[in-house]
Amino acid sequence: MVAANELLTNAVRHGGGQGHVALWQEDGFVVCEVSDHGDGLPEPRPTPPPRPATDQTGGWGLWLAGELTDELHLTTGAAGTTVRISSRTS
Template structure:
């Protein structure tokens, strides 16, 4: 569905551009009417996925943001080795762990999250519905 919509913006990113990218996602999402807690959660979700792309997906990726009716879509794609089998549904790490919560936070911040992953990379599509 999102592939048929005109992108609001699309950017390549790496570790050095994550903060700027997060601000741009927040600004563009807010311009489209996302506000309050929904805006905060969506931006955190996108940030977690872009950070994962940098850490585990080859050091860089591409983010594309779309709007459709009362939904906002964000796709994050990288060219890493892909997720290990079953990792996309792994249980959360122990409470004492300082890592491993990215997908969990992203799932809580989006209305829907889908993952495609193979040896050529990973693509995560986040969707948030709002009024």
């Protein structure tokens, strides 16, 4: 839930104030996909996202989502950003 909350917060804050979320179960994983229609993220975007500096007040969302889940996939561009996270259910 924390990972999904971080992605939703990012979509609202950085994606133009709106976002879309989908949740489903697939092949032993629970999957959450969050997308927005913002301007996208700056490139290059390393995967997994790097840990922010400890004195940094923002920029923790993607890193936390990656740390708290088994998989994180990020697609970004001028039309927006989509992040899919998944965690094993067993």
